Amino acid sequence: MRGRRSLLRATVLALLAGLTGAAVAAPAGAAEPAAGPEWGPCPADVVAPLVALQCTQIPVPLDHGSPDGAQITITVSRLASTKPEKRRGILILNPGGPGGSGLAFANDLVKRGLPASVQDSYDIIGFDTRGVGHSDPVSCGFTTDQDYIGNIPPYAADDAAVLRTAEVAREVAQRCAANDRNGHLRHVTTANVARDMDRIRAALGEEKASFLGFSYGSALGAAYASLFPDRSDRVVLDSNVGDTHLDPDGIRRYALGAEETFGDFARWAADRHGTYGLGATPEEVRQTYLRLAARLDDRPSGGVDGRMFRAATFVGLYGPTLYGSTAAAWQSLLSGDAPPAPAPPASVPPAPVPPAGPSPQDNAYTAFLATTCNDVAWPRDVAVYQRAVAQDRERFPVYGAASANVLPCAFWPYEPAEPPVRVLAEGPANVLIVQNRHDPVTPLRGGELLREKFGDRARLVVENGSGHGVYAGVGDTPCALGVTTSYLVDGTLPPDDVVCR
Template sequence: MRRTLSIGLAVAAMAGVVVPAASASTAVPPSLSTVVWGPCPADLTVPELQCSTIKVPVDYRKPDGPTFDLAISRLPSTNPAHRRGVLLTNPGGPGGEGLDYPQVLSFIKLPASVRDAYDVIGFDPRGVGHSAPVTCNLTAAQKAFGNFPRYANDLADITKAAEEAKALAKQCATSKTAPMLPYITTANSARDMDRIRVALGEQKLSYLGYSYGTYLGSVYTTMFPERSDRIVLDSNMGPGGYDFTAMRNFALGLQDRFPDFAKFAAANPKYGLGSTPEQVTAKFYELAARLKRAPVDGIDDNGFRGLTFGNLYGSDNAYVAGAWQDLDTNQPVPPPPGTPADPPDPDNLSSSRLYTICGDSRWPRTIPAYQAAVAVDRVRYPMLGASTANVSPCAYWPSDPVEPPVRIGDHGPSDVLMVQNLRDPGTPLAGALKTRQALGERARMVTVDQGGHGVYLVTRNQCANDTVTAFLATGRRPAHDTTCAG
């Protein structure tokens, strides 16, 4: 999901306290930009984009200690005379590269009024891509394992997941980048964002973040409320970020989203999956049981659940239905349309995700805690719950978080616009509503009566797209929370 709204890039943070202002400080802004723009790294084929690096501390508690280069990019304003400032962007994750994201937004038609108003800024977050990338030395099997633990059909599956999780955590702890473990956190990425603002010579920054990027944006505007200009949060995580609750909520997201697919499949009998939504739902469980006994094309029940969940992120119900049909008739499943020929490094993608989610907050440390969660979620969310509640490497993480999670709050200007699909599998509405409540009068929320992950420019919903564009370009925002028809 290089667009980045990634499948299960998700997990980390229980209740905490706001980071004190002293630890949030990133120094006095210079009067002029200190960034020298030049060509981007050779692996980015984006000719309009300019790139650079800035120095940031490894540990913000030791600002004069070791530093590393944080990679940043710029798509300059198309109308400098009307330029308002900078629009920092994040496509999701954690673990998603963002250096080329300004160009991606241009490709998917970021409106001219927004391009005029801002230099659009991208960056690879710490630990990712060109910004001190981290590793867990993943094996090929671990890279294929994906972002979720295996679906636990019984206690033996939980024991197996625990063994895999413990091995993976040990690999992270003994890798060459293990010294970075305590410092790859959302709070530190927010501090890096403010260092970008400082380096660019801006008094404030605007922001557009998707998926995990909504949590990063919420953390930034909580830590630096007076440095925030126009903040757009699209496909919203709960206020705890990627914690164990968020991981379990993926299963809720699939249950919310699946009825859209079931209606589609029932209305298209050519797929042979059932003539009613109820029959299509029954086919899900039939295929999962059959694939557990006899995988097809290397896809077992765990892979089938992941394939269904991941590809319902978008609106391509036809691909999911076709994949089910192939599995039902023992045929190989083709890759989804648009699969990149040169995807991001799966080791860095998954490793940086783990560094972040395990470093952000404390996870349950005992097997009985996961057994209890699996037992509940297998009943409550039977399609995916026994996977997302299962044991993750965070249970065996070698270091505790160095600071409590940032508590998202309502202190600061009313400058946040949230947009949210009602049936989002990756960031369910239930979590978004909690973030909306936490932000209070700082925010307005636009819900969209549709499924899928991502709203602004990701879908063709004119109501939602126009609302976000107007806010970014003019500052105009709905007076109250509102809903757009699907």
């Protein structure tokens, strides 16, 4: 029983770690180094069995406002095109997070079916963003025995539960400050990562950079296209947070996404009522969820309480391939047993780190918090979160009282160094926004918001799918797959928004 509980907790923790006025760009001349980098073997823990990756390190300023000051290194990988006659340039990747390692992400995309035409058209560039993995990793000193259970706060049944979460969040923020011995933490921001990307572009001798980003990667890509519109080539933003940063509204939209996507799982489970016994109709499945969550709030089963059950169910909505394990977990809890853990979704890759650095969980949590808390000022009054939780508990019963709860950003020791990057509507029409109709983490509304902000620079492709992640084999998405591939390879931006049937 304890082993199952630990496995469930570890899986949920890992997944919850990786979920998201214009800033002033560094002077153009400062991003042009004298010589190109030397490529060599990647670090030993970067596992890419399907592709021939090379790696290098590129120095960037710790503070882009002081380009001649302290430097850090960004570790970069390359999957080189083998068709020079078809090569267009570079395609920079980001898998999301913030906090996900991108060094082996090209391998993950190839495994998921990245078309050969895209591989031929670009040198595909992955990198660990500043503060992550092999790029001067940051650490708050998180351990596995603490009450902080991930970067989506726990479900709060009442105001007192919000206060308890706030106590944990305050301690986490203090711990992060105490562990920030080299002063790097405050410089981990989306704007700075976008500037690092432009340093990568320049170091590789390219006039422009194309970009493919998922989840939080959509915010990073939006920031790059806004800070460096004339240096951005073809930009694809998949599963969108709705802006260049995560703020309280962005995280509260997780509740909207969970509510919209839960219906897909409920219909799936109702069709298999004879197997799992969760309800013969979608509404019966919903009532089973609410009753089981309430029961676990009062009487945990094998140590799995209502908070953990709701978090595991939220993870189970990441894609239809997880529905079976999610239904089986419910079935075990209904019978009084602790459930096995669901398998992690393919769209959330692991975040490897150097053996001597912080643990993967510590580094992922820390990078998420540093980016999210540094990008924008968060409300510091706990009563603001109590009101939001009460509102969203009624509006979004599946997960609203979790995503509206308080994060350590409310007690973060550093004020934002600059305003978040403003989405720039003036510039080339080179942004393709790709979105599933139902997505538990980044709902369709996020894609719509980003489309509105980019205006005529962007087109929105809505795939009639369910889950987190659209392009390159994440789901059965022939329409979005074709539109996105045509854009990356041929530069064919649809004349209007596309709604896939």
